Amino acid sequence: MKIKRLLIVDGYTDEPAGLGVPPYIDVYPREAYGAMKLASKDSKVYYFTIDEVRKKFDVYVRKANEADLVLVIAGALVPGRYLGGEPLRDPEELLMLKKFIDKPLALAGPAASMGLGGIGGSRSVKVNVDYRIRGRLSYWIYQAAKEGIDRAEDVMNYDYSFVSRALTLGAEVILQHPNMKLGNLVVEIETFKGCPRRLSGGCSFCLDVLKGTIKQRSVKDIVNEIEALYLLGARSFRLGRQSDILVYGSKEINSKEWPRPDPEALERLMKGIRSVAPSLMTLHIDNVNPGTVVRWPRESEEALKVIVEYHTPGDVAALGIESVDPKVVKLNNLKVHLDEAVEVIRIINKVGRTRGWNGLPHLLPGLNFIAGLPGESRRTWEFNRELLERIEKEGLLVRRVNVRKLSIVEGTKVSKMIDKVRVAKGYEGFRKFAMEWQKRMLTKVVPKGTVLYNVMVEKVVKGISYARAPGSYPLTIEVPSPFPIGKWLRVKVKKHHARSVVAEAV
Numbered sequence: 001m002k003i004k005r006l007l008i009v010d011g012y013t014d015e016p017a018g019l020g021v022p023p024y025i026d027v028y029p030r031e032a033y034g035a036m037k038l039a040s041k042d043s044k045v046y047y048f049t050i051d052e053v054r055k056k057f058d059v060y061v062r063k064a065n066e067a068d069l070v071l072v073i074a075g076a077l078v079p080g081r082y083l084g085g086e087p088l089r090d091p092e093e094l095l096m097l098k099k100f101i102d103k104p105l106a107l108a109g110p111a112a113s114m115g116l117g118g119i120g121g122s123r124s125v126k127v128n129v130d131y132r133i134r135g136r137l138s139y140w141i142y143q144a145a146k147e148g149i150d151r152a153e154d155v156m157n158y159d160y161s162f163v164s165r166a167l168t169l170g171a172e173v174i175l176q177h178p179n180m181k182l183g184n185l186v187v188e189i190e191t192f193k194g195c196p197r198r199l200s201g202g203c204s205f206c207l208d209v210l211k212g213t214i215k216q217r218s219v220k221d222i223v224n225e226i227e228a229l230y231l232l233g234a235r236s237f238r239l240g241r242q243s244d245i246l247v248y249g250s251k252e253i254n255s256k257e258w259p260r261p262d263p264e265a266l267e268r269l270m271k272g273i274r275s276v277a278p279s280l281m282t283l284h285i286d287n288v289n290p291g292t293v294v295r296w297p298r299e300s301e302e303a304l305k306v307i308v309e310y311h312t313p314g315d316v317a318a319l320g321i322e323s324v325d326p327k328v329v330k331l332n333n334l335k336v337h338l339d340e341a342v343e344v345i346r347i348i349n350k351v352g353r354t355r356g357w358n359g360l361p362h363l364l365p366g367l368n369f370i371a372g373l374p375g376e377s378r379r380t381w382e383f384n385r386e387l388l389e390r391i392e393k394e395g396l397l398v399r400r401v402n403v404r405k406l407s408i409v410e411g412t413k414v415s416k417m418i419d420k421v422r423v424a425k426g427y428e429g430f431r432k433f434a435m436e437w438q439k440r441m442l443t444k445v446v447p448k449g450t451v452l453y454n455v456m457v458e459k460v461v462k463g464i465s466y467a468r469a470p471g472s473y474p475l476t477i478e479v480p481s482p483f484p485i486g487k488w489l490r491v492k493v494k495k496h497h498a499r500s501v502v503a504e505a506v
């Protein structure tokens with residue numbers, strides 16, 4: 001059967017490189033939508049978020065029964081709660097989506113390969129669906145629409161120009177996204193896939209190194225996609241789907257474990273985006289590999305300057321530090337030692353700490369730690385604590401610290417090194433210390449009295465409005481009065497918590 005009508009249920013994705021939890025939309029729904037339109041202009045594609053399905057299950061059942069295929073996108077690999085939506089994580093909930101329909105169901109996103117539920121120290125559960133799409137989604141959907149669903153195959157070795165055509169045509173799906181109606185939709189943009197460090201085997205826990213040779217999207221393809229999105233009304237973008245934005249466009253990307261950044265290539269991309277989206281509200285980045293900054297300090301500084309010239313303030317360079325315990329660094333092939341991590345944070349501060357028009361520093365580092373890696377001991381938490389203490393002592397700024405437990409993903413090196421996550425003593429103490437540290441840090445990042453612009457109310461609970469600016473790791477702002485969801489506010493900071501601030505509307 002050739003599919004002519006597709007119903008997409010977005011169960012949200014959160015991967016090391018890529019976010020699709022509202023207000024974000026990731027590449028998967030855009031690819032699926034675009035592939036259907038590439039196959040036939042007359043095809044029909046409906047899009048629901050999982051939160052919409054939960055609210056109006058009867059509408060979902062009716063639409064699903066009108067479609068030829070239900071495509072569920074899922075795989076929030078990062079534990080934690082989200083302000084913008086609740087990901088589909090429970091295998092039972094996925095089965096409910098199938099229970100009342102007589103149409104086939106396909107699963108895409110990380111859950112198709114890894115199952116559901118495997119977060120923070122556990123292994124995931126495989127789920128029973130009609131089709132599991134592990135290859136590039138646009139190829140599978142295109143084949144299902146053109147040749148028939150049973151002839152669709154997983155394509156791993158794809159051509160980025162086809163994917164880009166699908167993404168550009170698929171921009172239209174944003175018109176069905178609830179956050180587009182609100183005005184705070186952030187579109188996650190893919191720039192390349194894979195990690196240069198695959199040449200040394202990469203970090204022990206990481207799946208990105210298994211993606212093979214790196215493919216990069218051309219500036220033209222990325223800019224065309226952003227233009228299509230912008231013309232449809234999207235105003236916030238994040239260059240989030242890549243292992244290290246600093247090395248985008250580097251000619252050494254497949255020949256060196258640590259390619260030299262090419263600031264000119266990055267500038268062509270950033271400039272191109274600005275030229276087709278002149279009134280954008282947000283242009284942010286995600287991952288920066290701290291190992292690149294240490295090995296190429298001059299080129300990295302230039303690349304960071306390019307980002308700061310063309311982006312919007314409030315941006316975060318997420319650094320996968322994971323651990324600075326030398327034993328853990330060595331055993332897991334991590335990226336930087338303690339002194340090097342401090343140097344990376346110095347360089348990012350030098351380029352990015354000035355305050356921008358929306359009240360936030362331009363570009364600050366975010367630090368990610370992982371607990372439970374092989375080699376971890378009580379000493380590990382002393383090394384990591386020393387890193388935070390040195391940052392504070394030097395007066396450097398950090399936007400956020402994230403400490404998560406290792407997830408053992410099948411196929412990674414760590415899955416052969418250990419069978420269970422064991423967190424060493426000292427972890428809870430470090431977490432507590434990091435929370436207090438973050439609270440002190442926030443008082444410097446957004447001191448009392450700072451006015452923040454362009455924050456939108458996303459949730460109201462017991463008379464408190466929770467607002468954020470669209471962007472990378474946005475700060476949660478609690479406003480102690482109820483405002484309508486979707487209201488844009490200007491607020492003045494009054495008080496600090498570890499992960500949020502209290503502010504009044506002004």
Ligand code: SF4
Nearest residue numbers: 195202203206208243
């Ligand atoms: S640097 Fe390590 S964690 Fe980052 S993408 Fe490469 S292998 Fe994965």
